[in-house]
Amino acid sequence: MTSTATTSSRTAARLALGTALGSVMLTGCAMGGGGDRPSAFAAQAEATLAKGKPDKAIVLAEKAVAASPREAAQRALLGNAYLKAGRFVAAAQSFDDALDLGDESPRTVLSLALAEIAQGHQSAAVQLLTDWRDVIPASDLGLAMALAGETGRGVDILSQALRDGDSTVKTRQNLAYAFALDGRWREARVMMAQDVPADEINDRIGEWAAMGRPEDNQLRVATLLGAPVRGDDGQPQALALANFPGAAELAAEAAAAPVSGEAVPEAPVELASNQKLAPVAPAAEPVAPAAPAPAQPTQVSVAVVQPLPAAAAMEYPAPRFAGPKVAAKQPRMIGNYAPEAPKTVRSVRAAAAQKMTGNSPVLVQLGAFSSPESAQRAIGTYKRHGALADYRLVTTSAFVNGKQYWRVSASGFAGRSSASATCSTLRQGGNSCFVVNTLGAGGGAQYARR
Structure with missing residues (x-):
């Protein structure tokens, strides 16, 4: 040679x-x-x-x-x-x-x-x-x-x-x-x-x-x-796709938004005979007659890009490799979410409200996606957020102007107050969401459980 x-x-x-x-x-x-x-x-x-x-x-x-x-x-x-x-x-x-x-x-x-x-x-x-x-x-x-x-x-x-x-x-x-x-x-x-x-x-x-x-x-x-080994805080927040909804997506969200002024009855909370409500926070003050609910935002919500510190981690099983067996924890960023805010009186009350799950027609819409695969990836991300741990994640498809969309929502709330508290917690972490009443948007819609 x-x-x-x-x-x-x-x-x-x-x-x-x-x-x-x-x-x-x-x-x-x-x-x-x-x-x-x-x-x-x-x-x-x-x-x-x-x-x-x-x-x-x-x-x-x-x-x-x-x-x-x-x-x-x-x-x-x-x-x-x-x-x-x-x-x-x-x-x-x-x-x-x-x-x-x-x-x-x-x-x-x-x-x-x-x-x-x-x-x-x-x-x-x-x-x-x-x-x-x-x-x-x-x-x-x-x-x-x-x-x-x-x-x-x-x-x-x-x-x-x-x-x-x-x-x-x-x-x-x-x-x-x-x-x-x-x-x-x-x-x-x-x-x-x-x-x-x-x-x-x-x-x-x-x-x-x-x-x-x-x-x-x-x-x-x-x-x-052939790349260097370095740390990374993620792409700039200003470039997050959620900041740039398309016209068709905005139309889809507008169609899904609840009717302004609708009244949503709160479902009763049922406790097991051996359960007691913990005194997490003082009872809420009497509320004046409900004013018409403000119209919900029409901005589309997709997975929000949030740089995360390495501290927010979950354990993942290590792959099988040859060589020395070294026990190690694999870092796992919690999707695209920011770490939850420090606990305050407001967040403690919100957490207490989240436990009161039920079957009301109220949902917290988390995102709208152009394909079922994108919606499924988003569900995997949403499941890792603590504020959604007690609720079911569901998807539903809808046609808007001849184009199909897949919406991802959290369900199982006792009523609007608990849904609003959960959405507020998500927003404190920099994420997008809004509360939807399915009865106000054609309550016969069937949600596919993922």
Whole structure:
């Protein structure tokens, strides 16, 4: 073999894993529909990102999103820039926004899964990959599954891809890495030897072993993408998709809003014989005859982007990796919600009201989405918010001006007062919601329980 051929072989082997999923992220986004100004910012951002300057690309991509906030391509481009800069919290938020706006391309879904894996959100990533397994290339799907902790499934997917004729350097080396993540080091060496020079195999194995601890999710994804390992506070709140509802969504929310002045009877609260009401707060003062309820806001509510401190975490099961077994807690951001406000007299009273669940026709509408998949992702986020722990989350579809929407709401309130208290608690955390009386909007609607 000539010297040139040897160099080419070594380079290809080194890049096989580095570009396995990373190449998907750098594919150009089709621009259009956003006007000259956002398109110009986007084109500059793409060019800058291609030159390996993700931080500068972020500045330009954020300008493109600000100029055309409901353009899915701009959101995906911003997510790519965040991803290459190692800002995985912001990347996940941007890719999720792109999906909500209709960008359901495999590369966007795969990018979102990687961003979730880097944050330690293995379950969310696995669910996403499973839902889209028929459209994501097997060579990418298998490695992503392995990185998300489903190492056996990853090996099976990649092995089947080889049997089906996808015998490329990328597929073989992704399978080698999946074998390593599954603790099958002998198979990893055999597969690696097909493309990696013998004198480099030990070094490569050593690199993989050094990143084999369960808490190394971020390091593994960052290394794969050639991105730095860094902290991240999320994308700017000013760019949150909830700040930019579309005209059709506003119309949908207007149609769902309660009729001004309607009276909603409070359902009686029933307690078990062995239960007593705790004196959490003094009894409410007598209330004057109810004035007509103000018309509810017509702004659409989608998942609100809220940067979270690392302290707001939940435990997630660690994936199975080879190497030293180190017990570690996987950080889990609580969706896109801000941490709850410190307890005050007002919040304690609101918490007490939340316990009085019932079957009144009053709901707290949390968001309206353009697809059932987006609504389902939102439900997973809403379930993790403490203020909604005692209530059922339901979805209902509606056609407005010929377009279908899926609304996510919390149900099971005793009446308007408890629903309003819950909505107030959510708003204190920076989230959007409003109270809806289904009897005022055609109470025959059937809600699909998720």
